[in-house]
Amino acid sequence: MSKTFKTAAILLAFCAAAMAQKPTVAIGITGEEPPDFKALLALGSELEKALVKGDEYDAVNRSKDILAVLGEEHMYQLISGLVDSNSIVDLGKHLGADYVCVVRSTKVVHSSYLLEAKLIDLKTAKTASIGNTYSSLYGLPDLKAASESLTCELLNYGCKKDDKEKQAKLDAYQNFTQLERFGTFALNHVFGLGSLLIMEDNEPAGLIALGEAAGVLLYVFGSSVKMPDKSSYDSDYDYASDRDDAVTLKYSLIVSGLVLLGFTEIGNAINSFGYDKPKPVSGFADPRNFHLAVLPNRNGDGMAYGLMYNVRF
Numbered sequence: 001m002s003k004t005f006k007t008a009a010i011l012l013a014f015c016a017a018a019m020a021q022k023p024t025v026a027i028g029i030t031g032e033e034p035p036d037f038k039a040l041l042a043l044g045s046e047l048e049k050a051l052v053k054g055d056e057y058d059a060v061n062r063s064k065d066i067l068a069v070l071g072e073e074h075m076y077q078l079i080s081g082l083v084d085s086n087s088i089v090d091l092g093k094h095l096g097a098d099y100v101c102v103v104r105s106t107k108v109v110h111s112s113y114l115l116e117a118k119l120i121d122l123k124t125a126k127t128a129s130i131g132n133t134y135s136s137l138y139g140l141p142d143l144k145a146a147s148e149s150l151t152c153e154l155l156n157y158g159c160k161k162d163d164k165e166k167q168a169k170l171d172a173y174q175n176f177t178q179l180e181r182f183g184t185f186a187l188n189h190v191f192g193l194g195s196l197l198i199m200e201d202n203e204p205a206g207l208i209a210l211g212e213a214a215g216v217l218l219y220v221f222g223s224s225v226k227m228p229d230k231s232s233y234d235s236d237y238d239y240a241s242d243r244d245d246a247v248t249l250k251y252s253l254i255v256s257g258l259v260l261l262g263f264t265e266i267g268n269a270i271n272s273f274g275y276d277k278p279k280p281v282s283g284f285a286d287p288r289n290f291h292l293a294v295l296p297n298r299n300g301d302g303m304a305y306g307l308m309y310n311v312r313f
Contacts (some may be wrong), residue, residue, distance in 0.1 A: 092122025
């Protein structure tokens with residue numbers, strides 16, 4: 001009888017241990033990163049911490065092993081779903097893991113990277129979940145935030161209160177096209193209107209407008225400086241002295257205006273073509289900016305209806 005109890009106890013302990021064993025997630029990260037910072041290696045460590053924080057999974061960074069088995073091209077294709085199921089199952093056997101979490105980093109603008117993640121069941125070769133976020137991939141705080149955001153999307157835990165709302169806004173953002181950037185550059189010559197209307201950014205618009213206005217005023221004032229009339233002078237010395245002063249003032253103002261306009265033009269080009277903030281959800285001409293307005297009529301005894309246009313500044 002005691003032998004039976006021992007056998008039952010061993011079986012129960014074995015079952016409990018099997019049930020307590022957490023699924024293992026192998027992490028694989030590839031793609032682009034800042035040139036002076038090993039961001040993907042650090043991101044793997046941060047993602048490993050974020051995944052195990054929920055106490056539901058064991059995680060280990062196996063980027064090198066996955067690359068060795070699949071190669072970089074096939075690792076990229078894991079995200080796109082172009083790798084056949086047999087290869088995925090074989091990968092699971094090689095890694096000894098239950099899931100693989102593959103992250104692909106793609107540079108989208110000057111200092112912003114799109115991180116696309118996919119959690120794949122290595123036994124069934126089916127996608128368990130997908131997620132994405134944006135990051136500068138520079139500095140541990142940013143990498144930690146990106147890892148937590150991906151974990152929230154993939155496993156729905158570790159989410160901050162407003163993570164999903166922020167991610168929804170990020171997903172609605174797109175990058176500016178080259179045509180939009182060129183349009184911004186051209187329209188900025190009219191006192192920064194391009195940055196104001198297309199990119200909806202007040203700061204560069206204000207600086208460009210200020211630089212252009214100051215440059216034009218200096219040039220106009222310089223051009224309007226008149227040379228002294230020699231006939232009104234009795235002394236050639238006095239005339240020469242006043243003429244030199246007028247010439248100095250005139251060309252100092254003109255040159256200062258042109259230099260300021262030149263620097264403003266350089267700033268305009270850098271801002272328009274190197275702008276690294278995401279595109280607003282609704283642009284200047286977006287029909288979603290129009291709203292139906294209900295207001296009191298002139299007499300105050302009824303309601304008037306009209307179309308209201310709203311632009312965010």
